[in-house]
Amino acid sequence: MTGHIARIRNGRDIFVTAAFVSLIVLLVAVAALTSDTFLTQTNLTNLLKQMVTTGLLAFGMLVVILTGGIDLSVGSIVAFSGILTAGLVTGLPIPVAMLAGVLSGVGFGLINGVLVSRFGLAAFVVTLASLTTIRGLAFVYSEVPIAPEDPAFFTLGSAMAGPIPVSTLIMLAVFAAGGVFLTRTPAGRSIVAIGGNAETVRLAGINVPRHVTLAYTISGACAGLAGVILASRVGIAQPSVGVAFELDAIAACVIGGASLAGGRGSTRATFGGVLVLVLINNLLNLYGVQSFWQQVLKGLIIIAVILVQRTNRVRG
Amino acid sequence: MTGHIARIRNGRDIFVTAAFVSLIVLLVAVAALTSDTFLTQTNLTNLLKQMVTTGLLAFGMLVVILTGGIDLSVGSIVAFSGILTAGLVTGLPIPVAMLAGVLSGVGFGLINGVLVSRFGLAAFVVTLASLTTIRGLAFVYSEVPIAPEDPAFFTLGSAMAGPIPVSTLIMLAVFAAGGVFLTRTPAGRSIVAIGGNAETVRLAGINVPRHVTLAYTISGACAGLAGVILASRVGIAQPSVGVAFELDAIAACVIGGASLAGGRGSTRATFGGVLVLVLINNLLNLYGVQSFWQQVLKGLIIIAVILVQRTNRVRG
Amino acid sequence: SSGPDPAAPAASASGDGKYTIGVANFMLGGPYFSGMDKAIAAQAQKKGNVEIISTDANGDAAKLASNVEDLLSKNVDAVIISGGPLESAPAVLNSIKAAGKPVVLVDRKFQTGEYTSWIGPDNEAIGRQNGEFLAEKLPDGGKVGIIKGGPADNTIGSARTNGVKSVLSAKSNITLVEAPDFGNWGSDGGLTVMESLLATNGDLKAVFCENDAMCLGAQRAIADAGKTDQIIIAGVDGQAEALKAIMDGTNYLVTGLNDADIIGAMGLDRAVEILGGAQVEKDTVVPSPRVTKENAKQFMNPDGSF
Amino acid sequence: MSLELRGVRQSYGDVEVLHGVDLTGRPGEVLAVVGANGAGKSTLIRILAGAQRMTSGELRIDGERVDLRSPHDAHARGIRTVYQELSIVGGLSVTENLLMGAFPRRRGGLIDWPEAHRRARELLDGAGFGAIDPRVLAGRLSVARQQMVEIAKALAGEVKVLVLDEPSAVLAGSDLESLFALIRRLRERGVLVVYVSHRLAEVMELADSIVVIKDGLIIATTEPAKTSESELIGLMAGRRLEQIYPARREPPAETRLEISGLSRRGEFEDISFELRAGEIVGLFGLVGSGRSEMARCVFGAEPATKGNGAYRSPAEAIAAGLALVTEDRKRSGLILGMTVLDNIALATMRENRRGPLIDAAGRKRRVTEMIDRLSIQPGRCATMPVGSLSGGNQQKAVLAKWLLAGPRVLILDEPTRGVDMATRVDIYRMVDDLARQGLAVLLISSDLTEVLGATDRVLVMREGRLAGDLRSETTTEDEILAHAIGQAA
């Protein structure tokens, strides 16, 4: 009577992952076969570096999306944390300045979280409003780009650990720790559960607003970290960076199968989503596709990817 | 036993509207009392013109949001329809070219709708992808801006009907017709109902995919119209216009109390949301607030507005 | 060219000897544009009798139109438009004309529509100048990368690139490589585009970016790839950080001056002159001297906002 | 009109859940379908409603073979369905819910609202549910009222077959009687009523014929006169159920929960009672009498406006040893998309940790033990989404979650709603075991028989106030009901 259900459920997760992994493998294979450059050390390093920002933002976004929310403010936080860090570097030791950058993200995330969870405001508008406000604050802090003199400022963004950029390792560590957090800690499970049914969670004696706030704080922290890394990588912090970064982050989550209604999504699949996006960009560049044709194709490929994802989910 | 439940529906609507109307009245009063310029004919005309784009996009967005979806592609459609119209003006009579612009919006909306409703893809990613693709197509159509020579091209965007801009009248007509559509036609009610519970609507024998498609098509049509009016207003069509327009449109809906989960939202309140946004911008300008501080304040005011909205809803 | 003209103050429209000048920025969110806005305000301050009302359309063309109408409703004496990435706004220019006010364009010369006066760079010339510099520096030829700001409807950028190309494509030993994607005029974009460019063309000898901000990002990418000694950099603008890099003797060798401070100040002066009844030149091309290690110091303005 | 199913098979994916069902219904007949949770009743009904196309087999209407392609098809042929799951759109008015897809229009195509409200009024009155105001937002109605709207909705237009999937699960008292009266009127008009219910008493009272479905096959067709409740239960469960309600326990011991003067504005007033260890106390009342609200308030889910004894938050209540199994498991008992494991472990996540991490192995062991102890089916369901279990097993999963927390006071709000008889008996037995181990149990129920049979004491609420406190051994169903409707001597 119920045997088939077991299969459907287990089947579903496995199928999605399998289809998804094959999709990524396919992309990589196509890339490797059709472009001489793809497998070069430089290009692979590029790929690894280019996934850092989207990766960090996507993980934070996933946590928020799991609660059934959304965080549109991450791009502005990237800008603020970067410019703050660069501004503080003149007076403070670099690690302290960088910590301050990350903490500014934590602070903004906290405010987003409190507004959403304690005041019961719609996440979309709260974070849209804070997108605007934080962007304004970044410009108020400094209208002009800030380029710290000390070359040590570049280290975080450009140092390599063997063939792998340190910043990529940090992003991977965030994903690994995040995976453990979401699947193996009470707080992480609570966050996932809240997106599934907040009332049930509340009645289980779990403090829902606190966990929702935590989710936004994590997203803010990830954005803060991304901002610091980006500023260090570029060597110059600009108040204007990060516009529309939230869109790629959200896209990565959804391509990875996360549901914007909350309660469904995995770190691994989200990481896959990040990979897909970065690969698409990389491929279109390697082929030298003209910028606006890149846009045309990128949109079409994303649709194709989620169509494949969906077909497999239904079949499985 | 049921007395207290009775007519809460009508009551609630009135309460929200009352709080909301007082908010708008308050904004207007503050503006009128603190700025000499606010009540001048020129400024009021200006206000009326400023609300056209956001207004048109917000109405289309509302229809989509009511189904529980979202349309991120409207800004790109604005760009495409504008450049297409300007491009066609050389060969075709202006009204025909403009119609073509609107129809391009209809076409894109139709595609969005089919992808969402027939293929069951997540609206956020579908329209995010089409945002990218349509933007690319606008550039493919013309990399350079197109400025039609014929001054008649400017008419739609600059003509006045007495003290009121024609473009504003068009927008108001869309809202009026849209209000009737959503509250008084079976198709409109079906769209609202779908956002409430699509399965129930399906079981009632209503074609859900068709209505969802219709919603996106309406949004596309509004965006197409907005693009034509914008090009006419500025006198030139540029493939890069309209970036992030979707955000204000969504904000207007939510400020007006629409639920992004679908099924709740009204044209009147959405129009109020548009008014609030436009008033905020106008006031900050009249006070000569510096641009970046404007952004800071705009976000904060939006949060304040939805806090007021929420408090009243809870009380009401 | 016509430099600033401290001519005797003329009677203002309001008759109190004071002018109000409206500034319509299309998009302040970029160092060049906010620098321009500040420079205009600073110059007005210097004049003493000019009040500035500055607006920002945040990249929305319709809002620019409204802002201009706002300014007209405040009865400003003249309008300065810093049009940024906007290519033109004929209807807006029409409404200013209808109000009988002069309009001065700074930086961006609108393609269509009537304006009173324009002050800005000759972008094609800046490009050519960069091209010539690179040709000098690469006597043995080699690959030259080009990083564009985008989007495709941006004529300022394409004029610069065309200028570079017109010189370098004539050199048989030089190969041009245009990056397929845009750097969006920012350092972060310059960095990623350069990274991709290096992956496909590791043997570049030089790179030209349509502005300094992108060059600064590209410079980091080149440094990260360990190719600082191999690739030289040429930019446009004279952004403070770029001037510094040039002065410091890095591989950032040249930029074509396109100083927001200068253009902004001149724009304000021009508006005041017009209000004073002076007959002015319609289009004023601000010279764009080639800035290298030798002369960079003299363009470094510690009080400048760009 | 007569309806005939021949050899109906239904598969979901590669699993068949109906294995060739034959069924005949005649005009003017009440045909009851009974069976355990997951037997296939709702599947059968979805097929009749055109909401699900059968994998193979045929449907004949008045002897003629028809193919129902959509709910619309079924509707057009006069087949109307009230589904097991409430499908009201809360954000729309009752009128709109009633007339969805069939609005009266004026010239020009616009909806004629006054006429629509009038028709809605007519429908409600016709169904005997005149107390419902058609202009109200449907979401504002109690679950019972929403169910009545659903039923009225099915009656729009010409009805030849009315299919009701557990319509009475959320109804009680006079509401239930209105429904029975309606069904009898329809039968007299020659309508075929297909009626699914787990409440065998009402099946015996209403039905003309009864079919028993088990594991996707019809295993018996009978009539009330020729069978008994216990025989039906035996057929459904595949085993004999000797006794439904366990025997009485020892007298209760110390007080575990003491509530005094508890009030919450607009919902209930001045409630005082106590629960003792080892005691099962029933709480009866008509739907809407405020029982659930009171229980939620005691548990700290909603603040009280006055009175003592209630907790300030669920966390505090849980820490004090309370557990609340809410009446609506979908809305507040389960996270349907998460696994059985996650759901059962939800309330005890913090207690079972190794350092900062959840003790995964220990958790799995404890949950598996609980699955075995409550015999949640299928037995190895820990990693399945809880939403894929049948209703009764979902209910057990909620129970398991709370039992894992080791409560001292257990509040059960309608724990047997929609649960088949065999599973109910399991639940009664379990609750009884718990009481024997010293738990205090408050059992909220709208089922009089259950309230009387499974408890030691019965509290009765009426319009938000406590209206009676009766000993189960000495009271009667009539006496309890009299207190509930305010006609106690």
Ligand SMILES: Nc1ncnc2c1ncn2[C@@H]1O[C@H](COP(=O)(O)OP(=O)(O)OP(=O)(O)O)[C@@H](O)[C@H]1O
């Ligand atoms: N959409 C579906 N996909 C897969 N299996 C399903 C689906 N719907 C129902 N089933 C399975 O079909 C079987 C019959 O389910 P059905 O809902 O018809 O039972 P029921 O007799 O109505 O039970 P209950 O008394 O609990 O309502 C169950 O094993 C159920 O899990």
Ligand SMILES: Nc1ncnc2c1ncn2[C@@H]1O[C@H](COP(=O)(O)OP(=O)(O)OP(=O)(O)O)[C@@H](O)[C@H]1O
């Ligand atoms: N959504 C609602 N809005 C307003 N009042 C409501 C709502 N739901 C219930 N009520 C009112 O609250 C009171 C108690 O509600 P409720 O129906 O839950 O009581 P109950 O005795 O637990 O009945 P049930 O058996 O349905 O759980 C009633 O007066 C009811 O009319």
Ligand SMILES: O[C@@H]1[C@H](O)[C@H](O)CO[C@H]1O
């Ligand atoms: O001329 C300016 C600058 O070069 C700037 O860097 C980008 O925008 C252009 O309009």
Ligand SMILES: [Mg+2]
């Ligand atoms: Mg069922």
Ligand SMILES: [Mg+2]
């Ligand atoms: Mg209840």
